Amino acid sequence: MTQIENALKTETRRSPDTVTRTFRIDRDVDRKMEGLSSEGRVSMNQMANKALRRYVEWEVNAEKFGTVTTSASTIRKFFDYLTIEQAKEMGSWWGENQAPGIITFWFKKFDFDSVLKALEFLGAQYGRAFTSDYAFDGRSHTLIVKHDMGLKASVFYAEAVKAAFSHLGLGTDIFVTDDQVIAISPPDPAHPLNRSYEGAADLKYPTSATSRPIPKLRRGQRADTENRED
Structure with a gap:
């Protein structure tokens, strides 16, 4: 074993938020x-x-x-085997049953700030399943979850976010693409993503409990065509 005293010696300009300790390591x-x-x-x-x-x-x-801990490629493959409906059900289950307990245990409370902190932990900081960005313009909270797992993962995250925000009593507009989920709370009809001429109307995700996820349509595909999984 060896000491790492040199690495942990008091620096000349030490922060008041730090302390000096000496450890012995292998x-x-x-x-x-x-x-x-x-x-x-x-x-x-x-x-x-x-x-x-x-x-x-x-x-x-x-x-x-x-x-x-598992690799991103394994998680991506897992989502490949799910149908859209199964991804929806899993996301809803996780957001309703797992997220509140985990967040409360971790941060001793379940509120908007602790949800944001949990996203940092599960995302880029430790879990690394996704990255997240957050902004507040004085009127609306905008949360963006980015990943590279495909549309089914977006559906999973959308349902999880919807359930978590519902626990907080927050109304939310949600938009999904193949690689990200955008949540806006409270819903803002004037937000650019809610303007049909911005070309984002087909990205809006249903927020009622009984509605189905909106499938991404290919050019020329009818809106009432069943979204089939191979």
């Missing part, structure tokens, strides 16, 4: 950290802090919830 871990530090041109301190933050913010709770 020698092989130290060698790997040195290699990564050299390759990535980051300090040992940065790597150690990032690893510890991931452990306390993600790994501990993920283990309690039985979270498993």
Whole structure:
């Protein structure tokens, strides 16, 4: 084992939000950290802090919830085997039954801010299944979930977002494409995506509990054509 004192020594301009600690780590871990530090041109301190933050913010709770790690290609293949309706049902189930419990356990509350924080955790920060962007213009909240899993994944995420926002008592307009979901709350008829001449009318996702997802239509395809899965 070896100490990483050099990496954790007090810096001249130390932030009041940090503390200095000395750890002993396995020698092989130290060698790997040195290699990564050299390759990535980051300090040992940065790597150690990032690893510890991931452990306390993600790994501990993920283990309690039985979270498993899998590749993006595996998730994409999983969605390929689902029908649109199955993706819808899974998203609704997850948003109604899983999301509130997980978010409340993680952040000790279930509100709009904790939902946004959960999206950061499940997205780019730790889970890496998607990325998310959020903006507030003083009137409407706009949430964008981006991924590369196809339309069925968009349907899954749309249903999950719809269910989560419903738990919060928030009305929401949702728009879907093959690689993203856009949620606007409260619904805003004046929003550009709600203007038919903007060409986004066919992207609007049904928000009533009984309506079906809108299939993407190919040029020349009738709107009442059944969306068949091979």
